[in-house]
Amino acid sequence: MTPVPITTVEGRAIALQGHDIDTDRIIPARFLKIISFSGLGNHVFADDRAAAGGRHPFDYPEYQGARILVVNRNFGCGSSREHAPQALRRWGIAAVIGESFAEIFASNCLALGMPCLRGETRVVEGIQQLVQEQPDVHFRLTLAASTLHGLDRHWPLMIESGPQTMLLSGCWDATSLLLSHENELRQTALHLPYLHDFAPPG
Amino acid sequence: MSTGTLYDKVWALHRVAELPGGQTQLFIGLHLIHEVTSPQAFAMLGERGLGVRHPERTVATVDHIVPTTDQGRPLADPLAEAMLSALEKNCADHGLRLHGFDSGQQGIVHVIAPELGLSQPGMTIACGDSHTSTHGAFGAIAFGIGTSQVRDVLASQSLALDKLNVRRISIHGSLAPGVFAKDVALHIIRRLGVKSGVGHAYEFAGSCVAAMAMEERMTLCNMAIEAGARCGYVNPDQVCFNYLHNRPCAPRGAAWQRAVAWWRSLASDGDAVYDDEVSMDAGEIAPTVTWGITPGQAMAVDEVVPTPDQLPPGERPLAQEAYRYMDLRPGQPIAGTPVDVCFIGSCTNGRISDLRDAALVARGRHVADGMKAFVVPGSQQVAQAAEAEGLDAVFTQAGFEWRRPGCSMCLAMNPDRLEGRQLSASSSNRNFKGRQGSASGRTLLMSPAMVAAAAISGVVTDVRTMLSTAKHTRTGPD
Known part of the structure; x- marks a missing residue:
């Protein structure tokens, strides 16, 4: 895989309010009975959207084509299903901004080259309010500076240096990088007694 | 920054390389797979012309989609049948052990790996399922991963990870009749919240946990993820060793003694330093x-x-x-x-x-x-x-x-x-x-x-x- 650096994400945003929105809500389990990820974009938030009878941000015409999702606390908690970020991405989301993220969700997003950036509560709520009042604002998320720009304003965001470096360098798809350490992999395995000294029978 | 904990020791033993930006490449000792989160990973491997690096370190079962009444093949739900067939084909193509319906050992991945003696102290254990934290009951560093990471483990037997902070949760005293490990888990989550564990490994300690049988410890560690902690663990002790003894995949004979000595050495040191500590009274916990x-x-x-x-x-x-x-x-x-x-x-x-x-x-x-x-x-x-x-x-x-x-x-x-x-x-x-x-x-x-x-x-x-x-x-x- 040729590295594809992620330096900026541009486009309109969509706000989804609420804490502890779990991955079962992002993509209900019945849509996991598939052997590829294609088509998941149609089912993102399927039950929430049905319950809202079309009055859900992901159904409003003004947010179709949005690229940046703005959420609150502990977004993506629960199941480790990568189907959740896959569904968001296939709907059109390319980056997520939130007060905080569940850990597995954030690492699944990273593996897809989809940045998750955190912001202080007032910052995130401010962005959400703007997105609700003016859905057509064009934003620019800059990874190196961890900043969101829109209209003539900017908001400071945060991302850990590990994910930031992997996104900026294009190494977010870790497979090639991990395979490049052949010698080190061999050495580590050699020193783990459970692989040799008391390996299981048969 | 924690030092001297089981988490620190196991992390150091499995460290392969430091990656640009500060993440660590960590060797994965045991990889468990099931039918829901693995098919796309095998497809990605195929697209890149990669194979499975350590087929002997990946073990499969079928659990999520199986009917609990009629398990005759083909399964009544064609989508479920397609998922099971894909798992069977992927395991056969790559030489992976699959515990299917006819094995006598099929079941929920977090139930069968412990009962087969696959989950052992000191291992790093990953599975495309968030309740992989269960295996921490054995003093393993066990955590859930997504499908792209399943691909990475299949290809390289390793993952790119950030080291977690370690919080010790000590539960002292004994549980009243009618109060179980599940109640302890729900009580902890209620007290600390569903996102308290983000960025943390939870070490469960104290006299209450020491007195728990292995299956109770599995229930406790299983729910660590519901507190936001990607992994939870209990230090290995005699209760753990007794559980593992004579399990099919546990060490035998002279190797058993060497294994126990190594396992004991991995428990958190008496003077280990934790990033955070919390303590609770078991007597306060009700159903x-x-x-x-x-x-x-x-x-x-x-x-x-x-x-x-x-x-x-x-x-x-x-x-x-x-x-x-x-x-x-x-x-x-x-x-x-x-x-x-x-x-x-x-x-x-x-x-x-x-x-x-x-x-x-x-x-x-x-x-x-x-x-x-x-x-x-x-x-x-x-x-x-x-x-x-x-x-x-x-x-x-x-x-x-x-x-x-x-x-x-x-x-x-x-x-x-x-x-x-x-x-x-x-x-x-x-x-x-x-x-x-x-x-x-x-x-x-x-x-x-x-x-x-x-x-x-x-x-x-x-x-x-x-x-x-x-x-x-x-x-x-x-």
Whole structure:
């Protein structure tokens, strides 16, 4: 895989309010009975959207084509299903901004080259309010500076240096990088007694 | 920064390389796979012309989509059959061990790996399932991963990870009769919150945990993820070694002694430094049930549903959402709430000791009129052990259905699901909206004994009131 650096994400945003929105809500389990990820974009938030009878941000015409999702606390908690970020991405989301993220969700997003950036509560709520009042604002998320720009304003965001470096360098798809350490992999395995000294029978 | 903990030691032993930006490449000692989160990973491997680096270190089973009634092939649901067939083909193509229906060892991945002796102290264990934290009960660093990471483990037997902080949660004292590991887990999550564990590994310690049997420790570590902690663990001790001894995949003979010596050396040092420490009193813990839509929205069974002013301001909006969804009023007792469906099973509480605890309540009684109650053993081995003890007969005579092993209604990817707004009493791990297969279905999480009590009486019931006539003792070793 040729590295594809992620330096900026541009486009309109969509706000989804609420804490502890779990991955079962992002993509209900019945849509996991598939052997590829294609088509998941149609089912993102399927039950929430049905319950809202079309009055859900992901159904409003003004947010179709949005690229940046703005959420609150502990977004993506629960199941480790990568189907959740896959569904968001296939709907059109390319980056997520939130007060905080569940850990597995954030690492699944990273593996897809989809940045998750955190912001202080007032910052995130401010962005959400703007997105609700003016859905057509064009934003620019800059990874190196961890900043969101829109209209003539900017908001400071945060991302850990590990994910930031992997996104900026294009190494977010870790497979090639991990395979490049052949010698080190061999050495580590050699020193783990459970692989040799008391390996299981048969 | 923690030092001298089991987490630090196991991390250091498995460190392959430091990656640009500060992440660590970590060797994965045991990789568990199942049919739901692996097919796309195999497809990605194929697209890149990669193979499986250590086929002997990946073990597969089928659990999420399996029906618990008729398991004849082809499976009745063509989508489920396609997923199982894909798993069988991928395992055959890459030379991976698959514990299928005809193995006698099929079951929920987090039940079979411990019972086969695959999960051992000092290992790093990864699986495309968030409840992989279960295996931390053995003093392993075990955590859930997504499908792209399943691909990475298949290809390189390693992952790019950030090191976690370590929080020690010490639980002191002993549990009262009728209070189980599940109650401890729900109590911790209630106290600390569902996101408290983000960025942390949880070390469970203290006299209460030391006194727990391995299956209780598995229940506790299983729920670490519901507190936001990607992994939870208990230091390995004699209880752990006794459990592992003579399991099929455990070391034998002279190798056993060497293994135990190594395992002992990995336990957190007496002077280990933790990033954070919390302590709780086991005596304060009552049978606990959830009332809302996250596992943190929990209460003692003899309390009333919390009112908004009893909750921190930040939690009130979610509480309002929960009252509406659950159709529960703030201030109302949870005991006495009518229940429609009772489910005993899952990777949290589908082991033999869980079934014994529930059977103790069910024995000689009968489920309430109109109640749908069913028991899904966690594995074929659990089912066999239960049948040998006659627990299946206890349950069926009490009006419970006795099913075949699988994940079942924990996440309802098979035909077992709630309908409409049904309310379930469930020994599983998540009470999220829609989790049990109906978009408006409602879940109350509780211990298996509490589920049995609800099934008998038809309403949420304090199991302690039903144990006075049935002496509460463990009926066998786990």
